[in-house]
Amino acid sequence: MADEQQISSTFTSQAAEASAGDAPQLGIGMIGYAFMGKAHTNAFKTIPYMMYPPVAVPRLVAIAGRNEGAVNAAAQRYGYERAYTDWRDLIADDDVDVLDNGGPNDAHAEPCIAAATAGKHVFCEKPLARTAEEAKTMLDAVEAAGVKHMVAFNYRFVPAVQQAKKLIESGALGQIYHWRAVYLQEWGMDRAMETSWRFDKATAGSGALGDLGAHIIDLARFLVGEPRSASGLARTWITERPDGSGGLTKSDVDDGFVALLDFANGALGTVEATRFAQGRKNFNSFEINAENGSIHFNLERLNELNVFWKGEQPDTTQGFHNVLVSEGHHPYWANWWPHGHIIGWEHSFAHEFHHFFAAIVNDADVAPYGATFTDGYRNAVICDAILESAASGRRVDINY
Numbered sequence: 001m002a003d004e005q006q007i008s009s010t011f012t013s014q015a016a017e018a019s020a021g022d023a024p025q026l027g028i029g030m031i032g033y034a035f036m037g038k039a040h041t042n043a044f045k046t047i048p049y050m051m052y053p054p055v056a057v058p059r060l061v062a063i064a065g066r067n068e069g070a071v072n073a074a075a076q077r078y079g080y081e082r083a084y085t086d087w088r089d090l091i092a093d094d095d096v097d098v099l100d101n102g103g104p105n106d107a108h109a110e111p112c113i114a115a116a117t118a119g120k121h122v123f124c125e126k127p128l129a130r131t132a133e134e135a136k137t138m139l140d141a142v143e144a145a146g147v148k149h150m151v152a153f154n155y156r157f158v159p160a161v162q163q164a165k166k167l168i169e170s171g172a173l174g175q176i177y178h179w180r181a182v183y184l185q186e187w188g189m190d191r192a193m194e195t196s197w198r199f200d201k202a203t204a205g206s207g208a209l210g211d212l213g214a215h216i217i218d219l220a221r222f223l224v225g226e227p228r229s230a231s232g233l234a235r236t237w238i239t240e241r242p243d244g245s246g247g248l249t250k251s252d253v254d255d256g257f258v259a260l261l262d263f264a265n266g267a268l269g270t271v272e273a274t275r276f277a278q279g280r281k282n283f284n285s286f287e288i289n290a291e292n293g294s295i296h297f298n299l300e301r302l303n304e305l306n307v308f309w310k311g312e313q314p315d316t317t318q319g320f321h322n323v324l325v326s327e328g329h330h331p332y333w334a335n336w337w338p339h340g341h342i343i344g345w346e347h348s349f350a351h352e353f354h355h356f357f358a359a360i361v362n363d364a365d366v367a368p369y370g371a372t373f374t375d376g377y378r379n380a381v382i383c384d385a386i387l388e389s390a391a392s393g394r395r396v397d398i399n400y
Contacts, residue, residue: 023054026357027061029096029120031087031111033074036102036125036152037063041078043349047357051335051350056357064090087111091118098123098360102152105210106203109134116145121360123353125152127214127383128376130205135380139373150356150366151376153218155284157351159343160305161219162331162369163323164288164295167307168223174291179224179261179269181216181286183208188238188255188275195241199251207253209234209383212284213273217382218371219286225265226378231395232259232386237276259386296320303342 028044030037044058063080064087065071075083084090087107091099091114099115101108101124108129112122122142128151129135142149155161167173187193188208197203198211220227234254243249256274263269277283284299296306306320325331326339332351336343352370359366366372378400385396 023048023057024361025059026056026360027059027093027095027097028100029062029064029090029093029098029115030060030080030100030102031064031090031107032102032104032125033063033065033071033078034102037074037078039346039349040100040102040353042346043353045079046350047354051354054357055354056361058353058357059095061095062090062093088114091115091120096120098356101125104197104203105130105205106197109138112138113141116142116147116149119145119147121148121356122373123150123152123356124373124376126218126376127205127210127380128373129380130203130210132377132380132384134205135373135377139377142373148356148360148366149373150352150359151371151373151379152352153215153222153371153375153379154348154352155215155219155299156222156369156371157332157348157355158299158302159331159333159351160297160302160325161223163305163325164297165223165369166331167295168288173288173293173295176224176263176265176267176288176290178289179220179263179267179286181220181269181271182283183212183216183273183285184277184280184283185212185275186277186280189278191238192242194244195249195251199241199253201252204253206383206387207236207255208273208275209254209257209386211273212275213257213259213271213386214379214383215284216271216273216286218375218379220261220263220269220271221375221378221382222371223286223288224267224269225263227261227269227382227398228264229262229395229397230259230382230385230389232257232389234387234390254387254390257386257390259389261382294320299345302345 048054048057060080062082063075064084068085071083098121101112108124112124115122234257237255238251240248241251256276258272261269287296293309303326305323305325307323308320355370381400382398385398389396
């Protein structure tokens, strides 16, 4: 059996190593103010007193959105100093050091490229872009500008997922044989629900694949390694949705997909995501089967990690251990509560941004624990390969 306390106690973040002294301010300019705007702002406000001492203090400089009334209301609600209806004005604001792009998928590339060209660090929601080709233009821009860049794959920063990563890195699991992951939601099944940009391919790029599947594809790369080929199936079950004015409009993204992944290290993988899973609210779950044991994680019970070690018990009683990942030696827990006092989904964003700010302040690498635009681009390549396979009926090689 691996010594999980010893393994996890070796976890040190860049932020933890360089948090002493007076923390500089980083001016935040945010595009978008809805779901992710709320989640990100909550993290910005939490970091200074909970990720303590902070490596940097976020200053909420500006927020941008197309609806003047809505963006002004969001600025007042969240506490941003000013509001813009044109993202170009936000990027031109000299007080903005970091662009936080939480806009729709078709609003990722142009603002991120402009921000990087202006010398601002860039944080972008997932998926990075609608296609791999578009993602590559973003990657090229941030690399040419020499700015820090990160994609919002926040599930990397759930303590139980970090603990799984450390167990794998320690070699305790041995060779990995299987990765299987699902991300299931139900909200897309409502035929009477008014359409949104998430159901429009020109805006979103893909449906359940980019919205949900991108997360578990990222976790597959983060925990297991690079896939070398993909075989996929995708379906659109509702092809028209209410347009809000009494008519119907086309819905042309995938409502659900399944895919097989062949990893370069010999592991086999499956990924599946849908917005048509009746009864599932936010079921993101993965299992890893390896030479010396197995790991199972379920986001809906995100403080827990189910671990099985080969040979630990007599054969008649062997089974998974349910580990509550809330001890002081577990990743990030020194910043929170006494053991057993669980944390929630929103805390992953505080960990994520704290990590990004540490990379900026210390001129350190965002990778390997944070997802860079390289990871966002590779994720997009895999997503494109899955859709190509679904359309052609053939297995597709993954080439970066």
